[in-house]
Amino acid sequence: IWAALINPVTLSFQLPFLVLWGVPDKDCLGRPDPAAFGMEWEGRVAIFYEDTLGLYPYFTAQDRPVNGGLPQHTSLDLHLQRVEGDLTASLPQAGAPGLGVLRWQEWTPQWNRNREIKTKYLVESRALLRRFFPDWSTEEVEKWSQVDFEAAAQSIMMETLQEVKRFRPQRLWGMAPFPNCYNFDSTQIALANYTGRCPAAEMALNDELMWLWKRSGALYPALSLEKLPEGTKGTWLYATNQIREALRVAALAGTTFDLPVFPLIKIVYITSNSFLSEIDLVNTVGESAAMGASGVIIWEKSLAVKTQKSCSEFGSYVRQVLGPYAVNVTTAARLCGVSLCQGRGRCVRKKPEDPTYLHLPSAHFMLLPHGAEGVRATGELPTAYIDLWKKDFRCKWFEALEGAAADQESAGGCRNFCEPLLALTLIANCK
Template sequence: MLTERMIIIMEKCPSALLRLSVLVTVLPMSRLTPTRNLSLGEIGSRPFAAIWNTHSNACQANFGIDLNLTAYNIASGADNSVIFYNDHIGLYPFVKNGVFVNGGVPQLVNLSAHLEKATIDILNRVPDDHFRGLAVIDWEYWHPEWDYTRRLYKDISISLVQLRHPDWNTTRLEMVAKLEYEQAAKSLFESTIQLAKELRPDALWGFYHHPYCQFKTIAYNCSELAIQVAKKMPWLFDEVTALYPSIYLSDSKDKGAEVENPVQFVESVLDETFRCRQKSKHQSTPVFSYCRIKYEGTDLFLNLEHLRDTILLSAEMGVSGVVLWDAYNDTKTREGCIEVQSYIASALGPLVKTTTDAALECSQSICSGHGRCVGKILTCAKTAPPIEFIRNSLKRAVFTGLLLSALPHHDCACQCYHGWRGNDCSIAV
């Protein structure tokens, strides 16, 4: 039953129940696009933030082991981020071990019941009305676009149509199944994110892993299929208030081409993310790279080179921050906690602190403290000429805070926060 508070919320938030078709203004893609002020009070008031998105308190609570995250500028805790897995928000449908959960496919979900439960889930998981942290929805069993989803969900969808129309041929069955599947999937994703934004409007809402990349070694870029699928989903990039691409590395050469070419992989993922952002209604949507501290499918921590290729490169490309994630198993035992603590102290922590400090120094010395540096942040802040020289010497710029190519020996550009403009972000709007 709907509570009185939920009824009031639904009455105030009718948009959460609408299925919208959004017209998108297409603009030229550029990696160096201005980003809005993220108001990162809860996750570190820095131009580049690092957020610990695993069970940070488990080691301290269970074994008295302090991971000492704050010493390395790593934010943690429920005040900074919350993640909603399959069963954490609404009635997300999926098939697991042959069991159809919540109907199994989006066509069989009761959307009203889903939104009713999602309301309860969001209010319970995020009790603060003014929560300003990261809010990530992690739905991975199926993709909302037919061409990218798993065969299992296609077969189920076709069977549902065939039950109603046993005399139809295969082509017609699949055509209708695709239409019904994509409409239902879009409605589920879209209505969920709209409701979430109405309930907690200050949070940075987004779906984990979107956009997908499917990196290809030969071409050193995302697959054409992944790019075309993302182009068919402008509605998703219009609705989210943050993007959470995945830059996980695999240690298995036969499983992940990205580990052989980590720089190209990360650049491809983030370039595709920036492309999707640039073609959306909100070119300033913040981007947070999801980085796993271990190689996928292994118990091996990322080496220092690969930490640079993921965390530092993300900062150099101008994302708002990185989300550091690992499996819950690592904090279940004393031994696991000691290993994580040691890794943070010896490799991860110093790299993150160096990166976040450099991003802050560069922002203050080049971007007047009102913007984010894009480029070789470890060196450009130390070699930057005075701000007045920058103002007097800059000869051209593509748009606000985009290009500093007229400056000699200067490898950084500025992305101005919302409310600021100019080559060095010194002009209040």
């Protein structure tokens, strides 16, 4: 039997599951402190966009070129000088740990993935080459436009990652929204025959991005949802396959251990101003925890909270829906990590396709008021519930502890492992 009391934690990447705050809401007066619900913030997550780091080239929605528009026009020296200045201004503390996300999505570094609105980069690349070689055939222009574009795009991304890691080495840097399954189709996701599976062609293209994965400290796939009718499985199928593909890529990166995966979860539905329902928090946050992600980033580029009414609505959502669920899933993940993995790893679904989750049993746990309008979980975890976790989940050991943890697995005995782990404030009593 386990009794647990969870308080906010200091950032550590050897905790079973983290919920991190990436919403620019500091101007929203009256909203609760995310830390009161165990969500990390205050500089833990640094997210940079196309207009906030360096001289990233792109076209606006009105087709106006910024910084040359195309990667082929970029001066790497000038770009990296600006990156250095932007990092110094945005992250003045060089040694502060955290996550570093470059959310550059105006174009992708792979020619054939620049579809729909992104085809302008292909059109402009072809036009650029035709100006230099007007006598070339269509085939020659197509071939060398792709070569030039991909080489320039890859160079920008690689050199930028190298620079940010050199300047702020304590952060886990990576690009978002990568990897991607491109399995979201608003016309198909609500249909009964939608599978959400990652197409083999997209998985092969993700494999070709090994140069990116090997230079990344973490992977940051993105989960953006449409509000679907209750009872449809489309959201879960979309999210679980995106997460599964990110975990697959994380294992292929060529390093000794898998890269940590932190999905960016857009907290507002794509085509509405409403916040994610609790069901869709389960489909995203809960799914990420159960599948073995290191955590999630609750994310929004800009939040429409300019009025006191909208701020009040947002605050109510955090207090009543998001915050309590974050406490629930992070507490359950930590308890499972202690009870199954002796505090040395995280619990991961044995069968990825099974909708089993790391949730506290409602009959045995309560969420009580705590701190600045936050809540904490308190209760006892029955032995029968631990047995259910053992049936549905396996341990994935933390990197530095993998060998030692494996040696201790059979020894069991929670007596040696019920102490607080790293910065985790966890009171767990062995009986």
